[in-house]
Amino acid sequence: MSATAAEAARASRLAAIWETRPGVVGALASVDHKDVGKRYLVTAFVFLVVGGIEALLMRIQLAHGGASTLSPELYDELFTMHGVTMIFLYASPILSGFANYLWPILIGTRDMAFPRMNALSYWIFLFAGIFIYTSMAIGDMPDAGWFAYAPLTGKAFSPGPGLDFYALGLLFLGISTSVGAVNFIVTLFKMRAPGMSLNRMPILVWGTLTASFSIIYALPPLSVALVMLWFDRQFGMHFFDSSAGGSPLLWQHLFWIFGHPWVYIIVLPAMGMVSDIIPTFCRRPLVGYTYVAFATVSTGIIGFGVWVHHMFATGLPQLSLSFFSAASLVIAIPSGISFFAWIATIWYGRPVFKTPFLFMLGFIVLFAIGGVSGVMTGLLPFDWQLTDTYFVVAHLHYVLIGINVFPVVGALYYWLPKITGRMLSERLGRWNFWVMFIGFNVAFFPMHWLGILGMPRRIFTYPAGLGWDASNMVVTAGAFVFAVGILLLSINIAWSLRNGVPAGPNPWDAGTLEWSIPSPPPPYNFEVIPTVDSRHPLWENGPGIAEGESDLTEGPVLDEDGHEVIGTSVLDGAPETIQHMPGDSLWPLYLTLSLTLLFYSLVSAHWPLAVSGAGLALVCLVGWHWPGRDPGEEG
Amino acid sequence: MVVVRGSKGATRLVGATAVCLLAGCRRAPSTFQPLGDPAAGIARLGWPATVTMAAIVLVVTALLLWGAFRSGPRDMERAESERRGVRWVVVGGALVPGLILACLFGTMLATLHAISEPDGPPAATIRVTGHQWWWEVEYVGADGTPLFQTANELHVPVGRPVRLELRSADVIHSFWLPQIAGKTDLIPGRVNRMWLRADEAGEFRGQCAEFCGVGHAAMLIRVVAEPSDEYRRWAADQSHLPAVDSTGMAAFRESGCAACHRIAGTLAQGKVGPDLSHVGSRATLAAGILPNTPGALAAWLRSPDSLKTGALMPDLSLSEPRIERLVAFLEGLK
Numbered sequence: 001m002s003a004t005a006a007e008a009a010r011a012s013r014l015a016a017i018w019e020t021r022p023g024v025v026g027a028l029a030s031v032d033h034k035d036v037g038k039r040y041l042v043t044a045f046v047f048l049v050v051g052g053i054e055a056l057l058m059r060i061q062l063a064h065g066g067a068s069t070l071s072p073e074l075y076d077e078l079f080t081m082h083g084v085t086m087i088f089l090y091a092s093p094i095l096s097g098f099a100n101y102l103w104p105i106l107i108g109t110r111d112m113a114f115p116r117m118n119a120l121s122y123w124i125f126l127f128a129g130i131f132i133y134t135s136m137a138i139g140d141m142p143d144a145g146w147f148a149y150a151p152l153t154g155k156a157f158s159p160g161p162g163l164d165f166y167a168l169g170l171l172f173l174g175i176s177t178s179v180g181a182v183n184f185i186v187t188l189f190k191m192r193a194p195g196m197s198l199n200r201m202p203i204l205v206w207g208t209l210t211a212s213f214s215i216i217y218a219l220p221p222l223s224v225a226l227v228m229l230w231f232d233r234q235f236g237m238h239f240f241d242s243s244a245g246g247s248p249l250l251w252q253h254l255f256w257i258f259g260h261p262w263v264y265i266i267v268l269p270a271m272g273m274v275s276d277i278i279p280t281f282c283r284r285p286l287v288g289y290t291y292v293a294f295a296t297v298s299t300g301i302i303g304f305g306v307w308v309h310h311m312f313a314t315g316l317p318q319l320s321l322s323f324f325s326a327a328s329l330v331i332a333i334p335s336g337i338s339f340f341a342w343i344a345t346i347w348y349g350r351p352v353f354k355t356p357f358l359f360m361l362g363f364i365v366l367f368a369i370g371g372v373s374g375v376m377t378g379l380l381p382f383d384w385q386l387t388d389t390y391f392v393v394a395h396l397h398y399v400l401i402g403i404n405v406f407p408v409v410g411a412l413y414y415w416l417p418k419i420t421g422r423m424l425s426e427r428l429g430r431w432n433f434w435v436m437f438i439g440f441n442v443a444f445f446p447m448h449w450l451g452i453l454g455m456p457r458r459i460f461t462y463p464a465g466l467g468w469d470a471s472n473m474v475v476t477a478g479a480f481v482f483a484v485g486i487l488l489l490s491i492n493i494a495w496s497l498r499n500g501v502p503a504g505p506n507p508w509d510a511g512t513l514e515w516s517i518p519s520p521p522p523p524y525n526f527e528v529i530p531t532v533d534s535r536h537p538l539w540e541n542g543p544g545i546a547e548g549e550s551d552l553t554e555g556p557v558l559d560e561d562g563h564e565v566i567g568t569s570v571l572d573g574a575p576e577t578i579q580h581m582p583g584d585s586l587w588p589l590y591l592t593l594s595l596t597l598l599f600y601s602l603v604s605a606h607w608p609l610a611v612s613g614a615g616l617a618l619v620c621l622v623g624w625h626w627p628g629r630d631p632g633e634e635g
Numbered sequence: 636m637v638v639v640r641g642s643k644g645a646t647r648l649v650g651a652t653a654v655c656l657l658a659g660c661r662r663a664p665s666t667f668q669p670l671g672d673p674a675a676g677i678a679r680l681g682w683p684a685t686v687t688m689a690a691i692v693l694v695v696t697a698l699l700l701w702g703a704f705r706s707g708p709r710d711m712e713r714a715e716s717e718r719r720g721v722r723w724v725v726v727g728g729a730l731v732p733g734l735i736l737a738c739l740f741g742t743m744l745a746t747l748h749a750i751s752e753p754d755g756p757p758a759a760t761i762r763v764t765g766h767q768w769w770w771e772v773e774y775v776g777a778d779g780t781p782l783f784q785t786a787n788e789l790h791v792p793v794g795r796p797v798r799l800e801l802r803s804a805d806v807i808h809s810f811w812l813p814q815i816a817g818k819t820d821l822i823p824g825r826v827n828r829m830w831l832r833a834d835e836a837g838e839f840r841g842q843c844a845e846f847c848g849v850g851h852a853a854m855l856i857r858v859v860a861e862p863s864d865e866y867r868r869w870a871a872d873q874s875h876l877p878a879v880d881s882t883g884m885a886a887f888r889e890s891g892c893a894a895c896h897r898i899a900g901t902l903a904q905g906k907v908g909p910d911l912s913h914v915g916s917r918a919t920l921a922a923g924i925l926p927n928t929p930g931a932l933a934a935w936l937r938s939p940d941s942l943k944t945g946a947l948m949p950d951l952s953l954s955e956p957r958i959e960r961l962v963a964f965l966e967g968l969k
Contacts, residue, residue: 247824248824314827
């Protein structure tokens with residue numbers, strides 16, 4: 001009796017410390033990783049829908065030869081915005097959403113290492129997205145493709161402001177991505193629950209960690225290229241202008257040194273989610289955990305050595321191209337290792353066919369197809385035929401939808417009950433899976449064939465009678481079926497928010513820490529900071545598939561002095577310090593608004609306003625770091 | 636550079652005309668049914684690679700489904716199942732793929748070696764320069780001296796290799812003839828080289844493969860492969876100065892055409908648009924989107940942009956009689 005009362009008092013003390021203030025100001029000031037994560041998920045999902053609508057418009061235009069639904073100008077703008085939206089505003093942010101929400105509860109702590117930077121990275125993502133879409137509002141979208149090859153992007157060939165929005169918008173967004181990556185790395189190294197040594201982390205954490213390191217090394221080349229592009233356009237410089245000694249190939253190198261690691265940045269965390277979800281539904285730990293962790297990290301590293309395979313047709317010397325061809329084949333091996341770890345886990349497990357597991361199975365098939373088509377494009381001479389055709393369009397969608405969207409949707413079915421406290425409909429979920437899976441393959445598989453039949457990508461129309469018509473019609477039909485799948489997902493989520501069965505703490509009988517706390521989690525996540533002794537603390541006493549003596553009920557509570565968490569050592573997760581964490585604050589939002597002003601004034605070349613924006617940003621940084629109580633912080 | 640914004644009707648017309656144009660080649664320009672090299676060499680790599688990859692997908696999908704749905708006991712001891720599982724990972728995930736990839740890489744190197752150089756001296760050297768949105772074509776002698784110019788159309792002798800030197804006048808384009816040769820980019824400030832050999836007489840469809848702006852979809856290249864004597868006759872015709880009718884030439888110059896176009900042997904020496912010295916002998920207009928008929932040419936002169944969105948040739952507001960005279964003049968340039 002008294003123990004329960006003491007626990008209740010403890011919970012309310014913790015809630016008082018960690019709760020976000022009610023009201024609009026409280027919401028805007030919140031630095032709770034769960035709020036940030038949910039905002040990321042919702043915003044990225046909205047961008048997925050917007051990018052999807054752009055794709056459907058293109059598919060209507062391409063359904064048959066010689067169509068004139070879209071003008072060529074609009075078609076070029078749509079495929080550019082579709083690529084930019086899906087790659088920069090959906091695929092990476094949705095994973096940040098999962099990581100932000102899940103990391104602290106996966107590794108047993110109460111927040112990210114830098115909560116305010118976390119809020120900042122969300123706000124910048126949101127405003128950079130709005131900034132990029134401003135080009136649509138003013139009717140001049142970027143139209144040179146998402147990889148925007150110079151010199152087509154120069155002022156001479158693209159005089160409108162569309163490409164300025166592209167260059168500055170991605171630069172702006174890069175701040176958000178970099179800040180997020182630093183935050184993930186520090187959180188992972190210093191904030192894990194006592195006892196969670198590196199070899200006990202969920203694979204999702206390995207995936208996001210690798211992606212975060214990749215971001216730190218991959219983004220600077222892109223940022224440099226974007227600044228050069230903007231300088232060329234705004235100040236008449238000549239970085240990419242061959243007539244003045246510049247080089248169009250410089251853009252391609254810089255872009256793909258960023259661009260190829262980026263592919264792994266947006267698939268490795270998703271593959272990590274797969275490696276964590278499959279064991280739950282197979283009722284056994286992942287086979288070959290160490291191999292998969294190493295495969296994840298080595299994919300990230302080798303991913304930096306393959307960028308030239310995007311440039312096989314540029315006429316570079318064949319000897320150097322052959323090296324990149326070899327590296328592009330070698331990178332298939334770590335993928336093969338993860339792949340067989342999943343198959344073996346299923347083989348030696350006891351599969352339970354719930355919706356999340358269906359999405360994992362579907363993902364594995366799509367991963368195989370996207371992987372082998374990648375090997376085909378990695379074969380240098382074969383790529384001279386395949387590059388810039390619909391074969392590549394097929395390949396990249398098998399990779400990005402197969403390895404990002406399918407795991408993400410499966411992960412929504414898996415973790416949304418934790419986030420909202422309610423289950424999604426299993427019945428609708430099965431329909432959702434089959435409609436998406438069939439629609440996807442009908443939409444994208446025939447594209448391989450179209451590419452082999454000589455259809456280049458990025459053409460707004462093609463003549464009828466070349467043998468491309470029937471396949472294109474099938475592709476368009478499949479795209480709409482796939483869209484219905486996304487619609488079913490939205491309906492299921494909306495339905496579950498009101499009518500879903502309450503999830504309880506652990507609806508899937510899963511083994512990892514996030515399932516030890518209530519759904520939805522309280523503001524402070526863990527009442528007691530857990531002590532971890534295995535990879536599956538929740539499976540230790542139950543089915544007898546994990547060994548260890550983790551302690552989830554007794555340990556540090558930290559309910560006396562504001563936002564406090566345990567700091568642990570990098571390798572072993574041995575407790576070292578009590579970290580005092582900052583609370584809610586409006587400074588991240590203020591800083592973002594100042595930067596938004598700065599970027600809008602840069603794009604309109606309004607220099608005095610730009611100086612004011614930069615000045616305001618500086619003021620915000622000073623205010624952010626000024627000791628004392630902050631705007632929006634609780635008393 | 637002026638990019639004129641276009642109207643809609645264009646696309647429909649492009650589609651419709653291209654159908655009749657390409658009625659000659661009914662088959663899709665399939666990379667897997669090559670009619671020349673290096674495409675044939677690439678297909679000899681592409682076919683087995685595709686079959687191997689398809690087999691891999693089928694095998695692993697079967698393994699996955701078997702593993703998921705197999706009946707029988709699944710309560711193996713944990714350490715034992717982990718040990719066997721890791722064997723799957725090492726053998727299936729690393730060793731077997733490593734072996735397959737090594738074989739593929741070896742085949743790839745052999746292919747690369749086989750197709751990197753033609754198997755005989757080139758019958759012609761052709762400088763192709765990409766423009767928004769058409770191809771400038773110049774035949775040069777073995778020592779690099781210019782012989783004659785044309786546009787959007789290559790003629791090559793069957794069974795003999797030709798060399799291409801690829802340049803760009805503005806943005807990046809990519810030269811691609813699916814049935815005969817893979818892609819090579821045309822990059823401003825660089826000269827790229829490739830070779831090709833058509834093994835069958837006929838017309839081959841090619842298309843710019845690197846997005847180059849609003850006219851990208853309407854940048855077709857046509858390759859006519861013909862027996863050696865026909866090819867030589869064609870080359871000789873192209874090398875001769877065209878017979879120029881003086882009234883037509885006057886109309887040509889008064890309309891301002893000479894500012895951009897060249898007619899060999901006359902004062903019209905413009906270098907912005909395609910060379911028109913023998914335009915009457917070509918099969919298509921406007922980089923392959925229109926048949927070269929008097930009607931299509933008249934329509935093009937009336938309003939280039941409505942036939943090809945973004946076309947850099949301006950609408951000169953020519954009178955109908957002037958258009959008629961120009962059409963007769965240009966179609967006479969053979």
